[in-house]
Amino acid sequence: MHSLVEENYLKALFALSKDKGSVSVNDLSKHLDIKMPTVTNMMKKMAFKNLVHYQSYKPLKLTKKGKKEAALIIRKHRLTEMYLVEKMGFGWEEVHNIAEQIEHIKSPKLFAKMEELLDYPKFDPHGTPIPDINGEMEWKAFSKLSECKPGERVKMAAVINTSDEFLKFLNRREIHLGLKIRIESVEPFDNTMVVKYKNHSGETISHTVCERLLVEKF
Template sequence: MSFTTSEENYIKGIFHLQQETGLVNTNSLAAEMQTRPASVTDMLKKLKSKKLLQYEKYKGFKLNEAGKKAALDVIRKHRLWEFFLVEKLKFDWDKVHPIAEELEHISSEELVQRLDNFLGNPSFDPHGDPIPDKNGKIPVIKQQSLSEIPFKKNVTVSSVGNQTAQMLDMLKHYNIAIGTQLTVLKKFEFDGSLEIKVSKQNACIISEQVAKNVFVHDVQ
């Protein structure tokens, strides 16, 4: 089964929301897709007729197994292309999202499989998000928010919660990227900000809000 670019984008949007809320409703998907509720309803009918969606009028909706697999296929392509752009073409990791949004809709399955091999079958993209394999299986890694890590423990940055351009740009200024090693030195109870040491650089202070959005795992 193949899908239009628009269908793929909606599938991705629904997948994203249903991971948090289970059932998704029309208005929140309209907000996610930056479109109108009426347009969402139109697409829901189309996706239901293609048997990708559990959907009863007025009752909310969610992807069924076929729909989830379709979403994971698009996510896989997106993250493989992001990896390619950063690792091979040397793009900054905070610049690749809009380009991957286009590349993810290229349809050749053989292309995806060969790209995956060419890149060395990576498990995580440059933002630390897991890359599903061709069966839709997602690698897992134990990760915690930086705000929950005990002092002096060495950890590696594995992903970022709020992947806005502002957040990514800010982390770049702190020299924090996926794979960066960190230690938490001190917490300022006044505002919850943390003093941290990034790699071999001088210590710096990040706000509680930033700390909550930086996820880390044990150094192996």
């Protein structure tokens, strides 16, 4: 199987290539905090293992195989996060570091069991889709909260930024997954939103935050 190190490269490649489909050596280097020559070297090795398409001076692209392997690691990460939150009582902001380590555990049984105990979830505590055992994920059409109009009722579905800071911020305002939110109004000058949910009414949310909250209309 793959080394822990290779798995981290795969995961980073997968995460970074979401938008453009490819990644620069530079981006990958910065994301992993590993110097560029090391990354170049590793890419050659991984190309040899048919995990990534590599050509000198060209952007990096995961192969089909690489994409699947990456998805399977992400599957383990997200199942773990969800298990920790749902079954062990951890908070959102605590689970990332633990999942980052557990995702490398080699034990199909362990993750199959988590999945079973969680009732085969398709989305994790951050609302992002969980790849299935074949590395396939279901993408659902979520909207950014910032794109919603006054009067609409939506349900919290995912967060884009998962930094500790941000998650703590959401906790303080009791904003969590599945929360039903009604958009009261939008300030025209700075796009700040005034929303209502649970026992919070007239809560204001900055545009920056609204850009990072994915919601489901219903």
